[in-house]
Amino acid sequence: MFQGVEKETGIDLQGKIRVRWASPLEMAKVLTKDSLEFSPSLGAETLKKLRKSHRMVGNQLLGKYDWRNKEILISRSNLKRQARLFRLPQLLEAQTIKALITHECMHAVDQKKYAWVEKMIRNGPARIQMYNAVTEGHAQAVAEKICKAQGWEKGFRVFSSVIGKIPDNLSGLERQIVELKISQTRDAYWKGRSFVLAIQKALGEKGVKRIFDHPPQSYDEVLHPEWYLDPTLRPHPTFDPKPAFQALVKEMPREEWKARTSKASLSQLGAAMSLLPERERHWILESMQGNRSLVLMDRKNPQARLVILTFIQFKTDADAASYLDSALKLSKIKDKKMAKGVMRITGSVYDDLRPLGRSLLFASKTLAVGTQKMTVQDVFAQRKNLVLELLSSNHPFPKERILGLAQSLIQKVGFEGTKTGSAGAQPSSRPGLGK
Known part of the structure; x- marks a missing residue:
């Protein structure tokens, strides 16, 4: 040797x-x-x-x-x-x-x-x-x-x-x-x-x-x-999430919620997608240009309730649309992987609204921890090369309310060279692959 x-x-x-x-x-x-x-x-x-x-x-x-x-x-x-x-x-x-x-x-x-x-x-x-x-x-x-x-x-x-x-x-x-x-x-x-x-x-x-x-x-x-x-090759996000973050903070009573912003590394994002096939995970990470999140936690008990708003920008509109397919696929994989155990998913409801011309995915899951149960809602929306994820844990919204909120928030995001709320190209509405 x-x-x-x-x-x-x-x-x-x-x-x-x-x-x-x-x-x-x-x-x-x-x-x-x-x-x-x-x-x-x-x-x-x-x-x-x-x-x-x-x-x-x-x-x-x-x-x-x-x-x-x-x-x-x-x-x-x-x-x-x-x-x-x-x-x-x-x-x-x-x-x-x-x-x-x-x-x-x-x-x-x-x-x-x-x-x-x-x-x-x-x-x-x-x-x-x-x-x-x-x-x-x-x-x-x-x-x-x-x-x-x-x-x-x-x-x-x-x-x-x-x-x-x-x-x-x-x-x-x-x-x-x-x-x-x-x-x-x-x-x-x-x-x-x-x-x-x-x-x-x-x-x-x-x-x-x-x-x-x-x-x-x-x-x-x-x-x-x-x-x-060559650090100059590193892409920089060309979107401004602040108007959307501010709008969501106003929606949540200040006396009940506290907020912080964050940014995930590609390593963290890759780990979160670890259940996806390696090739699929690789192209997603290759296409990601930047991300920002707003985390809202219960002021008295931060682990009791959680609402997270995340924006991820991709290289192209098509990549953003494909990411929605992967997000749906990943969610359904988790349903199977977490069907048993101390923390388990006991029920899931999905609604893919893309065939109807609305660039939205909705999932509502019942999560059981021992004898206790909670509702987790997850909404994805797309606008241009930007994807929104709005996750609510143990703080259920009426379905149309959370869908409307997601649509409203993604429209408030500003892009370089455009006024805040200007959508530019129309969002993709192609059907998902994960049905």
Whole structure:
């Protein structure tokens, strides 16, 4: 293994790092130590939750590079368990374990060449996700080359196939929660790999040094390497949601509701669409130009009631229309995935008004949590290349009222070069595909 790594990278690790078997608990403790390096002032309660989370992650990890002790830790028990769970006995074969160790070796190589640990600590917790994409993406890209050269390509594919894989025995809300948590890990390997290869293709090895010295400013740049290379290529939203936000705030009694605005990253949006097929999710993220949200929460109990107004702008009107198809499809997938469990959907009503010339989708669902039930309404509307989503949780509106509100709010959005409320091109009214 070390010879293959040295041949590709010029770094000799023989006798300089140790490879050994380790328990999931040992790996969890290393993860916690890492987190304390990056965020040393964590409170006691936060640290308690972090340790619990790391124990869960430690039960999934196959390998971990411990940079303090210069050790590569491999979990025999996790390998055996995942081989059974995924019915993948090849996971226990020698070349698969060699591929896994090769990936971890690359973290040691990159630490020696680029001192990424010190840079990650210096930049603080806000940049950890971007550094993870660089470190995991680069390790994966180079390990793949080494494994091909050494004849371990099959082992590399087997090891890579379980990264971010979710067991079939998970269902409902539990599966969605795990999917949301694990999607960032999966993206660090695969989206990170694509990012690294794109930068390397454009700038060569100087580009690799650059991304370790100056990682992406946001995860959006990981998904769009061209934005990292040339920030002027990054699209800027050409819509103004403020008039719509102000109108909705006026609708909701101030003494009952408090409001805040937000913007989601492409990574967050991608995680929210994780149940869609990868190709479909990819084109949606590729087309998104910007988003803004207004979140209204119950003033006394923020978790009791929620109303969220979101605008997403796409490259074209056609992309916005297609997104409505995907939104309908995703909603129906959730109905099936959440049919059972502690939190479950017990009933859904849909109304696709696009065939009637109204660019609107309506969904009303009954969500049961234990013995309690609540109504969740979701409305999508389209105008030009802009999509509105109006979500109401445990605060049901009369159907025509929420539909009328959605239509009114999307018309209040201003576009660059037009007066507020000017619609320009007519919204799409083509039928949905998710019926």
